[in-house]
Amino acid sequence: MADKYIPQEIEPRWQARWEKDELYKSGAEGEKPKYYILDFYPYPSGEGMSVGHARNYVPTDVIARYYRMKGYNVLHPMGFDAFGLPTENAAIKLKTNPHILNERYSANYVRQYKLMGLSYDWSRLINSAHDDYYRWTQWIFLQLFKSWYDPRLDKAAPITDLERELAQSGSQAIFDYIDAHPEQVGVVAKGAPAISAQQWNAMSRREQNAYLMNFRLAFRAETQVNWDPEDKVVVADEEVENGRAWRSGALVEKKVIRQWFFRITAYADRLANDLDTVDWPERIVKMQRNWIGKSEGAEVKFEIGSQKSEVRSQKGEIRDQRLEIGGQKSEVGNQRQEARGKRQESQSPISNLQSPISHPESPISNLQSQLSVTVFTTRPDTLWGATFMVLSPEHPLVSAITTPEQREAVEQYQAFARGETDEQRMAEQKEKTGVFTGAYAINPVNGRSIPVWVADYVLMSYGTGAIMAVPAHDERDFAFALKYGLPIIPVIDRPDRVAKSLVFPGSVDAGFRAALDAAKIEYDAAPVGSIGEGLYVTLRGDEQIDRYIELMRAHILPNNWNEIVGARWCFIFNDGVQELDSVEADRAILNRCKAIYSPVSGNRTTMEMVNNLPFYRDVLFHAEYGAMIHSEGFTGTPGDVARHRVTEWLAQQGAGKRRVNYKIRAWLISRQRYWGTPIPIIHGADGELAVNERELPVRLPDVANYEPTATGESPLAGIPEFVNHPQGRRETDTMATWACSSWYFMRFADAHNDEVIFDPQKIAYWLPVDMYVGGAEHAVLHLLYARMWTKALFDLGVVPFIEPFKSLRNQGLILSPQKKTDEKGREYFEKMSKSKGNIITPDEVIAEHGADALRGYEMFISDFAQTVPWSTSGVPGVRRWLERVWRIVLAADEDRGPAAEFSARELRRVAHQTILRYERDLENFSFNTAVAALMEFTNSLYKARDAGLAGSPEWAEAVNILLHLAAPVAPHMAEELWEKTGHAYSIHQQPFPKADAAAAKEDEITIAVQVNGKLRDRIVVPASAGEEHIKQVALASEGARRFVGSAQPKMVRYVPGRLVNIVV
RNA sequence: GCCGAAGUGGCGGAACUGGCAGACGCGCACGACUCAAAAUCGUGUUCCGCAAGGAGUGUGGGUUCGAUUCCCACCUUCGGCACCA
Structure with missing residues (x-):
C-alpha cells in the first residue's frame, strides 16, 4: 500500500527546502534569454487575501515556473504598494503607527503567498513605504520637476535649456511652434502667455520660477480640484466616478487649492499612439484612448458684433427681435442679398466694450482680440449651420459681452451653475438650461449674426469653453435649440439618402395616390390625428425624391403645402419649392405655413413645426459625415474631405486654424495626508526649490497624530522639525500612491541599489515587463501613469524602452459562491467582501485540501478572464485528480479496473499530444483547458494501466511527462513524486519535455x-x-x-x- | 445614450483557420468492492421519443454543401464612459 497523499505534510516541507535553497532566485543578467512576469503591485490590507486574489497569482506563478523549465531566466518578483489611505485610516482607528501596520500587513501577505507555493524571488521584495524605495520616487519627482517638454524635440528636456532659451529669445518661438503643431498643446499650461527675452530678463527670480511652472513636468498650480470631504483629501479626476470619490464614496466638492501635478498632457499624443505597439486587451486600449480623448478640429474666431435693433430688446422678447434682424420678410431667392446687407451692418464691433481680460483660451495663439470668442469644433464643415453660440457659465468673457438688459438673468444663471454639484450637473437626461446674453457673434464664414447664449452644457474645462452650436448635426445643440426656439438649418446631407414626407389629408388632388403607385414610391396610408387619412411616404435616394417632388408639384392643391424632410429638406407650395437652407428661409417657410394652417402658429421654427410630427423624428437630426449643403461655395464638398478643406480655407482667411484637443488633464498628485511619499520641495524666497538630491530621502517623520486637518493642510504642517529647512519651508503635501506604483516594476531589476535608482545594464536586460497580469480596474489609472513615467524617464535617458508592459492580461473576478436573489427575482452572486462576511481565504482552502488543489482549481475554475462565482465543490474535484495522479504514479497495481484496450503506441501518442496541448494552452492563457488536458492524460494512464502497460518503457516515459507537466500547476506534489520515484532534486530545475511529433501523430x-x-x-x-x-x-x-x-x-x-x- | 465583452446541458465551462456541439470537472443515476457506509473503480447523463428518428449553442433573418463560429436586425447580462463640442 502506497503512502496516502497528505498535502498538509508535503507542502510545508518542500516550501522550507525551496526557500533555504533560494530555488526561485533569478539568475545573473545576460546569461540566458529573460522572461519578466509580473503581478499588479498589491496593496497589503489588514484583511489579507481571499481566493479571488489568488486568481492572478496562481496563473502567473504557473507561467513563471513553465518558462524556467523552458530554459528562460525568469524574473518573478513581488512587493507592496504600502502607502495610502486605507492603512492611514486604519492607523487612526487602531491608534497604531502606520509603519507598524505596514510591516504587519505585508508580512501577512508574504505568509499567504508562501502558503500557496508561489515562486517569487523574495530577495527582491520591495515596499513603497520604506525610505530606500521612496527615496527614488522622490528622485524621479525631482527629475520631472527639473524638466519640461520641448515640443520641437518632442521629448522632455532639462528646464535649464528652457531658461537659456528664454533669456536669449523669449518663448514666442515655442508658442509659434505649438501653434503650427497643435498635437503639442499639452506641453504648456493653458493660458500661459508668450514672453520676450527682455521680459524674462527683467523678471525677479521668483517671477521667473513662477513662469517656469507653466512648463515643468512636475508643477504646482492653483486649480479647482475634487475635494473628498470624507477622507479630507484631494482626489484626481481619474478617482472620481459619477461625482463620487472612488474610495470613500463621498460626493466630491469643488475647492480651489494649490496643488502639485504631473504634466501628463505633454505626453497625450505619444500615450495614444504608442498603444499601437502593445499586446493588451482591446478594451483596455480603448478605455485609454477614450480617456486621452484626442479630437481634431479647428479653432474658429467669432467677433462679437452689435445689433442695433436688439439694444432695445426687452427681456423675454429676444426671439422676436432676433427674427426681425434675421430678415423674416425676405422672399425666396432674396436671402443672399439680405445677408450681405446685414453683414455690413453688423461688422461694427462693440468698440466701447473692452475686455479687461486677455483672451482666456488661446494660450498658444495669443490672439489679441478686441472682443471675440474663439470656439473649438471638430466639425468645421458644419460652420454654415452654426445658428447660435454657447459659452460656458464660467467663461471669462460672459460678463464683458452681456448686454445691460440681460445682465441680471445671466448673473443669476451663473450663480445657479456655480452652485450645482457635479451630481446635479451630470444627472442623467438633464433638461438643458441656458440664457441669452443679449450679444451677437459674427459667423466668419458668412458674416451672419448669431445670438450668444450661456449654458452649462458647455464645459469650461474642455476646448475653449465656448462652442458654435450646429443644432442640425449635434444632438445637444439640437435639444437646446428646440427648447429655446432657435433656428435649425441642415448643412450636411444624410449619407443614407432617406427622406420622409407626410401628405396631409386634403392637401393633394385625387390622382396623387395613383401617381405614387405608378412611380413605385413606398407609402403607408394611415390616419393623421383625427383629420382623416394621410400618406406616410418614405423616400430612398435622390431619384425617388426628385420624382416625388415633380409629382407633388403637379398634384398639390392651392393653399396647401407638403414638406420633404431628411435627405432633401424642402417645402413644396403650389407656386414653388422652398429649401430650408438658411435662417431667412426658415422664417419665410414658417410664416407661409402659419398663414395656410393656423395650428402651427405657435411654432417658433420650421424644425419645431416638423418635430411635432412623430413620423419625422428619426430623420430630423444626424451627426454623420456627409456632403456639405447650404454652405455657399462649399456646397457639394464630399463628407470625407469637407472638414479638411474648410479648415484649410479658414486658415487662409485667417479666421481659424487646425486644433487638437485632449480630454486628459494634468495628473493631480499631491495629497494632504501623512501616509505618503513626501514631496521633495522647499518653498524659499524665490519660490519652489528642488531638495538637493544628496539630501534624499526626505524622510517621513514619526508623528503622534495622523488625523487629517479640515483646512486641507497635511498633518505634516504641524511638525516644525519637518517643515523648517535652512532654505525655507518644506512642502507638506505627500504624493498619491500612483507615484509609487508608476515605477516599481523598474526597481525589481535592481531592488536594493543604494547608489543609483537602478543599474542601467540590469534595467536594459530585464525590462520591459514581458507579461503583466492584474485586474481591469486599473485600466486608466496606474496603467496610464506608469506609461507616462516610463516615457519621461526614456526621454531623460534613464531607461531604454518606451512602453513598460509588453503584454497585459486581466483576470476575472471571483464572486462569493452563495447565490442571492434580488427584488425582481433575478439571481446573482455578490463580490467577496469583509462587510458581507462572505470571504473565502486561501488559508482555509489550503488547510483542508492543500495548496496544489487550490492552485489547480484557481486555474480550472473558468476562463481566466471570466468573472465567476467560487464553487466549494470544485476544489475537491481537483484534489481527486491529484490523488489519482498520486496513486497511478506510486501504486499502479492497486484498484485495477476491468481489462481495457490501450496500446503502448497510443499511450505515447497521448503523452506527446498532451505536451503540445499544454504548451499551447499556457501560452494562450487557457489555464482551464491546460488542466483539463492533464486530467485527460491521467485518465488515459488509468486505461493504459488496465491494459497492462504499467512497467513498460512507454509507461515510464508517460509518467515522467505527466510529472513535468504537473510541476508548474502542483509544484509540491510533483516534487514529492519526483523524489519518491527515485529522481534527484529538483523537478523544478528539469528541462521541459520536448514533444515528439512522430509519437504525437495519429495512425x-x-x-x-x-x-x-x-x-x-x-x-x-x-x-x-x-x-x-x-x-x-x-x-x-x-x-x-x-x-x-x-x-x-x-x-x-x-x-x-x-x-x-x-x-x- | 455611446463604447466594449458575453449569452452553449441541472452547474463551471470546451470546440484550432466555417467542418462530428457539449471535451474536462461538478452534480446526479446505476453497477462493482463492502456486513454496511465512506473512499475507490467502472458505466451512463443536452432535450423529446420504447425505437427509428427529430430538435438543439439568447431571438428572428441571411450567406454556405455545412454556422456556436461569418453578415444584418433585435433581446438580455456584465464592464467602461457619460453634456468632451
Whole structure:
C-alpha cells in the first residue's frame, strides 16, 4: 500500500527546502534569454487575501515556473504598494503607527503567498513605504520637476535649456511652434502667455520660477480640484466616478487649492499612439484612448458684433427681435442679398466694450482680440449651420459681452451653475438650461449674426469653453435649440439618402395616390390625428425624391403645402419649392405655413413645426459625415474631405486654424495626508526649490497624530522639525500612491541599489515587463501613469524602452459562491467582501485540501478572464485528480479496473499530444483547458494501466511527462513524486519535455460521414488514406447508404481529416 | 445614450483557420468492492421519443454543401464612459 497523499505534510516541507535553497532566485543578467512576469503591485490590507486574489497569482506563478523549465531566466518578483489611505485610516482607528501596520500587513501577505507555493524571488521584495524605495520616487519627482517638454524635440528636456532659451529669445518661438503643431498643446499650461527675452530678463527670480511652472513636468498650480470631504483629501479626476470619490464614496466638492501635478498632457499624443505597439486587451486600449480623448478640429474666431435693433430688446422678447434682424420678410431667392446687407451692418464691433481680460483660451495663439470668442469644433464643415453660440457659465468673457438688459438673468444663471454639484450637473437626461446674453457673434464664414447664449452644457474645462452650436448635426445643440426656439438649418446631407414626407389629408388632388403607385414610391396610408387619412411616404435616394417632388408639384392643391424632410429638406407650395437652407428661409417657410394652417402658429421654427410630427423624428437630426449643403461655395464638398478643406480655407482667411484637443488633464498628485511619499520641495524666497538630491530621502517623520486637518493642510504642517529647512519651508503635501506604483516594476531589476535608482545594464536586460497580469480596474489609472513615467524617464535617458508592459492580461473576478436573489427575482452572486462576511481565504482552502488543489482549481475554475462565482465543490474535484495522479504514479497495481484496450503506441501518442496541448494552452492563457488536458492524460494512464502497460518503457516515459507537466500547476506534489520515484532534486530545475511529433501523430483517423450536412455515420481510415479512397469508404458506409438510397450524389465534399459531406 | 465583452446541458465551462456541439470537472443515476457506509473503480447523463428518428449553442433573418463560429436586425447580462463640442 502506497503512502496516502497528505498535502498538509508535503507542502510545508518542500516550501522550507525551496526557500533555504533560494530555488526561485533569478539568475545573473545576460546569461540566458529573460522572461519578466509580473503581478499588479498589491496593496497589503489588514484583511489579507481571499481566493479571488489568488486568481492572478496562481496563473502567473504557473507561467513563471513553465518558462524556467523552458530554459528562460525568469524574473518573478513581488512587493507592496504600502502607502495610502486605507492603512492611514486604519492607523487612526487602531491608534497604531502606520509603519507598524505596514510591516504587519505585508508580512501577512508574504505568509499567504508562501502558503500557496508561489515562486517569487523574495530577495527582491520591495515596499513603497520604506525610505530606500521612496527615496527614488522622490528622485524621479525631482527629475520631472527639473524638466519640461520641448515640443520641437518632442521629448522632455532639462528646464535649464528652457531658461537659456528664454533669456536669449523669449518663448514666442515655442508658442509659434505649438501653434503650427497643435498635437503639442499639452506641453504648456493653458493660458500661459508668450514672453520676450527682455521680459524674462527683467523678471525677479521668483517671477521667473513662477513662469517656469507653466512648463515643468512636475508643477504646482492653483486649480479647482475634487475635494473628498470624507477622507479630507484631494482626489484626481481619474478617482472620481459619477461625482463620487472612488474610495470613500463621498460626493466630491469643488475647492480651489494649490496643488502639485504631473504634466501628463505633454505626453497625450505619444500615450495614444504608442498603444499601437502593445499586446493588451482591446478594451483596455480603448478605455485609454477614450480617456486621452484626442479630437481634431479647428479653432474658429467669432467677433462679437452689435445689433442695433436688439439694444432695445426687452427681456423675454429676444426671439422676436432676433427674427426681425434675421430678415423674416425676405422672399425666396432674396436671402443672399439680405445677408450681405446685414453683414455690413453688423461688422461694427462693440468698440466701447473692452475686455479687461486677455483672451482666456488661446494660450498658444495669443490672439489679441478686441472682443471675440474663439470656439473649438471638430466639425468645421458644419460652420454654415452654426445658428447660435454657447459659452460656458464660467467663461471669462460672459460678463464683458452681456448686454445691460440681460445682465441680471445671466448673473443669476451663473450663480445657479456655480452652485450645482457635479451630481446635479451630470444627472442623467438633464433638461438643458441656458440664457441669452443679449450679444451677437459674427459667423466668419458668412458674416451672419448669431445670438450668444450661456449654458452649462458647455464645459469650461474642455476646448475653449465656448462652442458654435450646429443644432442640425449635434444632438445637444439640437435639444437646446428646440427648447429655446432657435433656428435649425441642415448643412450636411444624410449619407443614407432617406427622406420622409407626410401628405396631409386634403392637401393633394385625387390622382396623387395613383401617381405614387405608378412611380413605385413606398407609402403607408394611415390616419393623421383625427383629420382623416394621410400618406406616410418614405423616400430612398435622390431619384425617388426628385420624382416625388415633380409629382407633388403637379398634384398639390392651392393653399396647401407638403414638406420633404431628411435627405432633401424642402417645402413644396403650389407656386414653388422652398429649401430650408438658411435662417431667412426658415422664417419665410414658417410664416407661409402659419398663414395656410393656423395650428402651427405657435411654432417658433420650421424644425419645431416638423418635430411635432412623430413620423419625422428619426430623420430630423444626424451627426454623420456627409456632403456639405447650404454652405455657399462649399456646397457639394464630399463628407470625407469637407472638414479638411474648410479648415484649410479658414486658415487662409485667417479666421481659424487646425486644433487638437485632449480630454486628459494634468495628473493631480499631491495629497494632504501623512501616509505618503513626501514631496521633495522647499518653498524659499524665490519660490519652489528642488531638495538637493544628496539630501534624499526626505524622510517621513514619526508623528503622534495622523488625523487629517479640515483646512486641507497635511498633518505634516504641524511638525516644525519637518517643515523648517535652512532654505525655507518644506512642502507638506505627500504624493498619491500612483507615484509609487508608476515605477516599481523598474526597481525589481535592481531592488536594493543604494547608489543609483537602478543599474542601467540590469534595467536594459530585464525590462520591459514581458507579461503583466492584474485586474481591469486599473485600466486608466496606474496603467496610464506608469506609461507616462516610463516615457519621461526614456526621454531623460534613464531607461531604454518606451512602453513598460509588453503584454497585459486581466483576470476575472471571483464572486462569493452563495447565490442571492434580488427584488425582481433575478439571481446573482455578490463580490467577496469583509462587510458581507462572505470571504473565502486561501488559508482555509489550503488547510483542508492543500495548496496544489487550490492552485489547480484557481486555474480550472473558468476562463481566466471570466468573472465567476467560487464553487466549494470544485476544489475537491481537483484534489481527486491529484490523488489519482498520486496513486497511478506510486501504486499502479492497486484498484485495477476491468481489462481495457490501450496500446503502448497510443499511450505515447497521448503523452506527446498532451505536451503540445499544454504548451499551447499556457501560452494562450487557457489555464482551464491546460488542466483539463492533464486530467485527460491521467485518465488515459488509468486505461493504459488496465491494459497492462504499467512497467513498460512507454509507461515510464508517460509518467515522467505527466510529472513535468504537473510541476508548474502542483509544484509540491510533483516534487514529492519526483523524489519518491527515485529522481534527484529538483523537478523544478528539469528541462521541459520536448514533444515528439512522430509519437504525437495519429495512425488512424475517424471521419464523420454527413448526408446533406447531417451526421449519419463515422468511418475509421488510416491517416495516410487518400481523398478518393476516403470518399469511396464514406459512400459505402452503412449510414450513407441508408440515407442516400438510390439517389445520385450531387456533390461529395471532403474536408481533410474531418468529414465527408454527401449532397443529394 | 455611446463604447466594449458575453449569452452553449441541472452547474463551471470546451470546440484550432466555417467542418462530428457539449471535451474536462461538478452534480446526479446505476453497477462493482463492502456486513454496511465512506473512499475507490467502472458505466451512463443536452432535450423529446420504447425505437427509428427529430430538435438543439439568447431571438428572428441571411450567406454556405455545412454556422456556436461569418453578415444584418433585435433581446438580455456584465464592464467602461457619460453634456468632451
